[in-house]
Amino acid sequence: MKHVVIVGGGFTGITAARELGNKPDIRVTLIDRKNYHLFQPLLYQVAMSALGAGDIAEPLRNMLSRYQNITVFKGVVESIDPEQKTVHTDFGELTYDYLILACGVKHHYFGHEEWEEFAPGLKTIAQATEIRRRVMEAYEAAERTSDPVIRKKLLTFVIVGGGPTGVELAGSIGEMSRHTLSKFYRNIDPKLTRIFIVEAAPRILGAFAPELASRASRALENLGVQIWSSSMVNNVDKNGVQIGNERIEASTVLWAAGVRAVSLGSKMGAEVDRSGRIIVEEDLSVPGYPEIFCGGDQAHFAHHTEYPLPGMAPVAMQQGRSIGKNILNDIKGKTRKMFRYKDKGQMATIGRNKAIVEVGRLKFDGAPAWLTWLLVHIYYLTTFKHRILVLMQWGWSYFTFGHGARLIVNKEWRFYPDKKPCTTQNEKPD
Amino acid sequence: MKHVVIVGGGFTGITAARELGNKPDIRVTLIDRKNYHLFQPLLYQVAMSALGAGDIAEPLRNMLSRYQNITVFKGVVESIDPEQKTVHTDFGELTYDYLILACGVKHHYFGHEEWEEFAPGLKTIAQATEIRRRVMEAYEAAERTSDPVIRKKLLTFVIVGGGPTGVELAGSIGEMSRHTLSKFYRNIDPKLTRIFIVEAAPRILGAFAPELASRASRALENLGVQIWSSSMVNNVDKNGVQIGNERIEASTVLWAAGVRAVSLGSKMGAEVDRSGRIIVEEDLSVPGYPEIFCGGDQAHFAHHTEYPLPGMAPVAMQQGRSIGKNILNDIKGKTRKMFRYKDKGQMATIGRNKAIVEVGRLKFDGAPAWLTWLLVHIYYLTTFKHRILVLMQWGWSYFTFGHGARLIVNKEWRFYPDKKPCTTQNEKPD
CATH class of the missing domain: 3.50.50.100 (FAD/NAD(P)-binding domain)
Structure with missing residues (x-):
């Protein structure tokens, strides 16, 4: 029984998880800070009141409940020890046979x-x-x-x-x-x-x-x-x-x-580009660690392409699928397939x-x-x-010609503005 | 032109406003802390993930846009001077000919x-x-x-x-x-x-x-x-x-x-019950001030009833309508009609x-x-x-058998946790 740990429930993480779901001799643990998968391409519509948050987000547990071999934890991965094949989280340690990093990016203010x-x-x-x-x-x-x-x-x-x-x-x-x-x-x-x-x-x-x-x-x-x-x-x-x-x-x-990849990659010692993205091999593995994969916005993939692949949902989904399939190939003793991006084009909407x-x-x-x-x-x-x-x-x-609910939800709930939720605090003795 | 100021956009405020909307010789100003009317009876379904916030809330501006004589302000009423017929808000003073108090209640922890x-x-x-x-x-x-x-x-x-x-x-x-x-x-x-x-x-x-x-x-x-x-x-x-x-x-x-009425009533000098509700006359006016009305959860109405009327949407809506009609009666020189609650029953759902x-x-x-x-x-x-x-x-x-989007929206936005929104702060010079 191989244990695959997936960090991040975005397009890469969820696609890889589905690829591995209900497959024999594999158990999967997916960890995300949030309890939901977000359809990021429509997030601006939530900002502009055209949609509600619930329209573009779905709890990860719902999306993966049909796969009996997948466990979802809402938690934070603090660091990775690639030599010990261990992930350190805020709720304990996990060891893995395969690790998929798909943590995405956050905004970057160019040093400001x-x-x-x-x-x-x-x-x-x-x-x-x-x-x-x-x-x-x-x-x-x-x-x-x-x-x-x-x-x-x-x-x-x-x-x-x-x-x-x-x-x-x-x-x-x-x-x-x-x-x-x-x-x-x-x-x-x-x-x-x-x-x-x-x-x-x-x-x-x-x-x-x-x-x-x-x-x-x-x-x-x-x-x-x-x-x-x-x-x-x-x-x-x-x-x-x-x-x-x-x-x-x-x-x-x-x-x-600007955006910048989360620091997990550089903290682990992997080679990163100046946006903090992990420079991955042609099979999306991290150089030197064939059991660690990285995909989506967090990955810098520049094989057979003029520029590194952009941070887009289609790239992330195709990479998640490729990573999942290559883990299955490994387990079956087959050779890995190199990743090739099938360009399905791009679009933007103005109004x-x-x-x-x-x-x-x-x-x-x-x-x-x-x-x-x-x-x-x-x-x-x-x-x-x-x-x-x-x-x-x-x-x-x-x-x-109307926009949906232009509700201004004030942050009037005044307790714990910056602390962790009290339910997890309660777990530790005072 | 008579100026009616309504404080609160709940069931009483919105019903009274509609009663007065597009009526001659009246202009109406509705003030609420929020920019939306909330269908409070279903709020527990938002708490329990069955509905999204946008499903049970509607911007006050949308609801009242067809009435050309109604202006809506998102703001906070800080105090009322009934002698000067003036309302003091965080964006300036307003004088009124009629005032409708419909500010509702908040939770009360019995001194704790x-x-x-x-x-x-x-x-x-x-x-x-x-x-x-x-x-x-x-x-x-x-x-x-x-x-x-x-x-x-x-x-x-x-x-x-x-x-x-x-x-x-x-x-x-x-x-x-x-x-x-x-x-x-x-x-x-x-x-x-x-x-x-x-x-x-x-x-x-x-x-x-x-x-x-x-x-x-x-x-x-x-x-x-x-x-x-x-x-x-x-x-x-x-x-x-x-x-x-x-x-x-x-x-x-x-x-x-427990709930307790907001303190505006007692601060104004009106007689209140031990829950802070204003004890109103039979026409829902505040004793001594026939031009001030109070309805909904904030009002204590106990004429011809064994107990004061409960804090329920049907009571609030009927009172809003009655207040609106009596202001119209005043302006037309007719006599006011006393308020009678038409009991339409009550219900509760378990599942x-x-x-x-x-x-x-x-x-x-x-x-x-x-x-x-x-x-x-x-x-x-x-x-x-x-x-x-x-x-x-x-x-x-x-x-x-599913519940909707069980999203946990963390309070990760870390700026201004307790301050007012920066757009209103900007209005005041540093």
């Missing part, structure tokens, strides 16, 4: 971690809720104030980073301010909302073909989004951002720029009927792209129930 | 406010999320531990208070542990969950007829709920509750006992196919009562979209 306070990123449900709170609170405060300077600042939103997430955030704020919010406020005109995308590269959506990116730029501009490319952010504070000698006064700044799709040499935008985006995302949403619920919410929003 | 940390109540979405987190974290921690004593404590839940909320919480935990969770855990048997209702009175559901309450007790016992009646809680700490000389070790304690309904002398339980409960709650859910979404979620849960 103090900016996070003023410019939250979008990786978790809590961050999405916080972004929603900030955006909606800005409109509420603008409605209350009578000072035009303060009002202008409150109605200014800066998004740092012009990749798909930055574009999706900017597009949603633009659409919400133009189409949804106007009838709800009496003292302000939400159409006056100013939205900026600040991108260091010469253009936004650098991973897409230039003509598609420029079509996306035009669609964004129609929603009132101003694109500042070739613009480096020098400073972020609670009143706005500094870009060289220029300054934008904004009460809401969102971060969609209602506006998206861009690039599949190989095929490029298209507008309503057909938007419909493609919609169908692909609905298809990949894991459970049947989620698909129907999300379709319904979107259908409702499409026909009513 | 320090218990709140160990036994959260259920009045807000944040509290529901916190209760969900504690309940689900307890199961997660039980799955991780190997100590049988700690495991037993983790699988013990105490609910203080045997009114409808306490019964609904206990019933849902019972049902979840018996029917839903068992297939998801490998190391624990969720069926071993112990659930206690601790009630000071001789029986639970004191507002219901004794035979109905005892049928509810039997249904609860079938779900493994132990009812300790005539039991006063002497102490609550992080390891459990003390009841006289007896003690229950539990890592999760929930509070569904799947288990509920009790009491309408006048008609009393029934079991599946017919549960169906009645379902239809009434669906009917009163405010918007068409919510009704369909909730029906779908419930339908799904009913046929799959």
